[in-house]
Amino acid sequence: MSNDRFDNLLARKLKTFVPLSPDELEHLAEVQSPTTAVKRGQQLVHEGQPEHRVFVLQAGWACSYKDLPGGERQIISFPIAGDCVGLRSVLFRTADHSFEALTDSVVSSVDASRMLQTFSEFPRLGTAILWAASRDEAMVVEHLVSIGRRSAIERTAHFFMELAERLNLIGLAKGTEFKCPLSQYVLADALGLSAIHVNRVLRQLRERELLTVQRGTVTIHDLNGLRKLSGFRGGYLNSRG
Amino acid sequence: MSNDRFDNLLARKLKTFVPLSPDELEHLAEVQSPTTAVKRGQQLVHEGQPEHRVFVLQAGWACSYKDLPGGERQIISFPIAGDCVGLRSVLFRTADHSFEALTDSVVSSVDASRMLQTFSEFPRLGTAILWAASRDEAMVVEHLVSIGRRSAIERTAHFFMELAERLNLIGLAKGTEFKCPLSQYVLADALGLSAIHVNRVLRQLRERELLTVQRGTVTIHDLNGLRKLSGFRGGYLNSRG
DNA sequence: CGACGCTTTGACACAACTCAACAACCGTGG
DNA sequence: CCACGGTTGTTGAGTTGTGTCAAAGCGTCG
Numbered sequence: 450m451s452n453d454r455f456d457n458l459l460a461r462k463l464k465t466f467v468p469l470s471p472d473e474l475e476h477l478a479e480v481q482s483p484t485t486a487v488k489r490g491q492q493l494v495h496e497g498q499p500e501h502r503v504f505v506l507q508a509g510w511a512c513s514y515k516d517l518p519g520g521e522r523q524i525i526s527f528p529i530a531g532d533c534v535g536l537r538s539v540l541f542r543t544a545d546h547s548f549e550a551l552t553d554s555v556v557s558s559v560d561a562s563r564m565l566q567t568f569s570e571f572p573r574l575g576t577a578i579l580w581a582a583s584r585d586e587a588m589v590v591e592h593l594v595s596i597g598r599r600s601a602i603e604r605t606a607h608f609f610m611e612l613a614e615r616l617n618l619i620g621l622a623k624g625t626e627f628k629c630p631l632s633q634y635v636l637a638d639a640l641g642l643s644a645i646h647v648n649r650v651l652r653q654l655r656e657r658e659l660l661t662v663q664r665g666t667v668t669i670h671d672l673n674g675l676r677k678l679s680g681f682r683g684g685y686l687n688s689r690g
Numbered sequence: 691m692s693n694d695r696f697d698n699l700l701a702r703k704l705k706t707f708v709p710l711s712p713d714e715l716e717h718l719a720e721v722q723s724p725t726t727a728v729k730r731g732q733q734l735v736h737e738g739q740p741e742h743r744v745f746v747l748q749a750g751w752a753c754s755y756k757d758l759p760g761g762e763r764q765i766i767s768f769p770i771a772g773d774c775v776g777l778r779s780v781l782f783r784t785a786d787h788s789f790e791a792l793t794d795s796v797v798s799s800v801d802a803s804r805m806l807q808t809f810s811e812f813p814r815l816g817t818a819i820l821w822a823a824s825r826d827e828a829m830v831v832e833h834l835v836s837i838g839r840r841s842a843i844e845r846t847a848h849f850f851m852e853l854a855e856r857l858n859l860i861g862l863a864k865g866t867e868f869k870c871p872l873s874q875y876v877l878a879d880a881l882g883l884s885a886i887h888v889n890r891v892l893r894q895l896r897e898r899e900l901l902t903v904q905r906g907t908v909t910i911h912d913l914n915g916l917r918k919l920s921g922f923r924g925g926y927l928n929s930r931g
Numbered sequence: 932c933g934a935c936g937c938t939t940t941g942a943c944a945c946a947a948c949t950c951a952a953c954a955a956c957c958g959t960g961g
Numbered sequence: 962c963c964a965c966g967g968t969t970g971t972t973g974a975g976t977t978g979t980g981t982c983a984a985a986g987c988g989t990c991g
Contacts (some may be wrong), residue, residue: 466781515835518921523838525831537828540707540821545828545926565817572810579809579820580781586827587778587786590766593834594756597764597882601979632937641838643980648939664988680759685786842947873969884948889971905956 457481457557458531459505462619463577473574480567481505481557487550494535494548501561504534509554510630513546514638524639526588527551527612527631531619536582539564552630587685596641599680604640605650607679609660609667614683625669629662698722698798699772700746703860704818714815721808722746722798728791735776735789742802745775750795751871754787755879765880767829768792768853768872772860777823780805793871828926837882840921845881846891848920850901850908855924866910870903 460477463469469477484507487493494500496515506528513534514524525546528534534548539561550556568575588611595604612629616622633651637644654660659671659678669675701718704710710718725748728734735741737756747769754775755765766787769775775789780802791797809816829852836845853870857863874892878885895901900912900919910916 515831517835517839521839523835525834537824537831540817540824541926543925546831568809568816568820569813575809575816576781576806583778583781586830589827589830589834590756590778590787593766593830593837594758594764596834597837598758598762634937644937645939645981646979649979652939684784685782875969885969886949886971887947890947893971 457505458507459533462531462581463574466577466580467573469573469577473571476567476571476574480559480563482559484555484557487554487556489550489553492547492549493556494544494546496544496547498544499542500535500538500544502558503536503539503561503564504548505557505559506530506532506534507555507557510551511548511554512551512635512639513548515546522638523641524635526585526592527639529615529619530621532585533578533581536564536578536585551635584686591685592639601640601642601646601650602653603679605636605642605647606654606659606675607681608636608640609669610675610679610681611683611686613667613669614686618686625672627667628665629667630665698746699748700774703772703822704815707818707821708814710814710818714812717808717812718815721800721804723800725796725798728795728797730791730794733788733790734797735785735787737786737788738784740783741776741779741785743799744777744780744802744805745789746798746800747771747773747775748796748798751792752789752795753792753876753880754789756787763879764882765876767826767833768880770856770860771862773826774819774822777805777819777826792876825927832926833880842881842883842887842891843894844920846877846883846888847895847900847916848922849877849881850910851916851920851922852924852927854908854910855927859927866913868908869906870908871906 457478459481460469460474463477487509493504493511494513508530511528511534512524513526513528514522516522528548535544538545564578567578591607591611595607599607613622613625613627616627617624621627631639633647634644636642637647640647642650651662655662657674659669659674661668661670675681698719700722701710701715704718728750734745734752735754749771752769752775753765754767754769755763757763769789776785779786805819808819832848832852836848840848854863854866854868857868858865862868872880874888875885877883878888881888883891892903896903898915900910900915902909902911916922
């Protein structure tokens with residue numbers, strides 16, 4: 450809550466996994482670059498480019514994705530405040546996915562070498578970071594399950610359930626209502642659907658009085674109905690394992 | 691190549707990422723349990739069960755997957771000799787996916803606590819393991835892209851291209867030909883298709899003289915054709931990043 | 932005010948699914 | 962060694978979910 454240099458989002462997130470000492474907090478504050486503002490639409494990492502930094506999103510919305518030869522793209526994840534991007538590829542010479550801001554955002558970054566150094570010099574920090582990375586991977590796996598085996602409406606419902614829970618965990622949702630600046634085109638690329646079908650699915654969700662999306666605001670009307678429809682089990686999201 | 695206790699598959703794999711000292715090799719040999727044989731169909735980890743071990747597959751084929759309420763399932767990955775299973779969930783109290791043997795297999799295991807200890811006491815080993823885990827995650831991401839944005843035939847082609855490369859890396863494929871004990875039902879659950887459609891897709895691949903699958907043996911006839919069809923870029927698989 | 936991005940809707944096409952039946956293969960026990 | 966049952970593979974006919982194309986409605990912002 451305070452304003453001092455140890456109060457950064459990454460530290461706050463890692464603290465939910467393991468308690469951190471003053472030394473560790475100082476190190477965390479020190480490895481992160483000063484924050485920089487990035488504009489909506491700006492690409493921070495391009496697949497195939499050499500990239501040796503991990504980004505920490507401080508504010509705003511972003512997405513990581515891969516482009517395909519035919520011009521399609523698949524969005525892998527939507528990092529939000531406190532999330533890291535590029536942890537997976539600290540060890541690879543080149544980025545294996547692209548990363549861009551969806552709204553005006555604020556990011557800081559950590560050098561890959563310093564990140565590795567952190568692992569050996571501050572094992573508890575390493576553990577916490579590993580924990581955060583495991584949670585991210587669990588989300589990708591759940592995303593894979595959604596696209597592979599859930600119908601369009603089920604996976605859309607599942608997506609919003611997960612998003613609501615993530616936003617609640619960092620205090621960016623008021624229970625059943627939250628801001629969500631994702632266009633139907635963007636949702637389509639995440640859900641493996643066409644934008645037009647996303648529109649139809651959202652209409653169904655509205656008509657079945659489960660959930661409405663209106664001018665960037667999502668409102669959940671029937672949490673149990675959505676849970677039942679989507680099969681959502683949020684265990685993979687919280688820090689208590 | 692030798693038969694002594696330091697010659698285990700995990701060590702051999704990690705060595706492709708970073709060179710390992712005798713101390714580190716000894717530690718690796720020591721943390722792994724003795725190998726045990728498991729029968730085809732045997733479930734080693736059940737989603738939701740408390741599980742504090744990482745499995746290392748020494749021989750045979752396995753799959754990790756998630757079941758859905760409706761009885762469907764989505765296969766996440768096919769671990770093969772040398773691969774680790776459950777690394778992602780060393781930190782969680784309960785397994786976030788199931789894991790079973792698809793053929794008679796041999797596995798060893800590492801205790802989660804010893805795995806974490808390894809991270810702090812042998813940072814180089816930790817780095818290598820992290821590297822291996824990153825590669826696994828990159829495969830999951832590519833799988834997600836396949837299911838989300840590639841057609842049935844494209845994603846099937848992509849799957850076999852990746853599999854061929856993985857098997858070649860560990861010497862289990864003779865260039866364009868390899869054993870593959872995956873039934874069409876199993877392939878279907880991995881590719882997000884119905885078994886019947888997998889059959890039709892395999893026929894198309896055969897008729898287009900790209901690849902044949904016959905009695906557990908896959909033969910690639912037209913590598914370039916497959917590469918072009920699938921958009922396969924194997925960069926995420928090899929240790930050179 | 933106009934332009935642009937995003938959403939909504941309808942008509943139609945097609946990829947993939949379901950159901951049903953049969954054929955090949957494989958291990959097992961008589 | 963053969964007969965058997967279960968598993969896996971193959972094929973056809975019909976259905977359906979989702980994609981494509983086209984066009985119109987809205988909001989927002991310069």
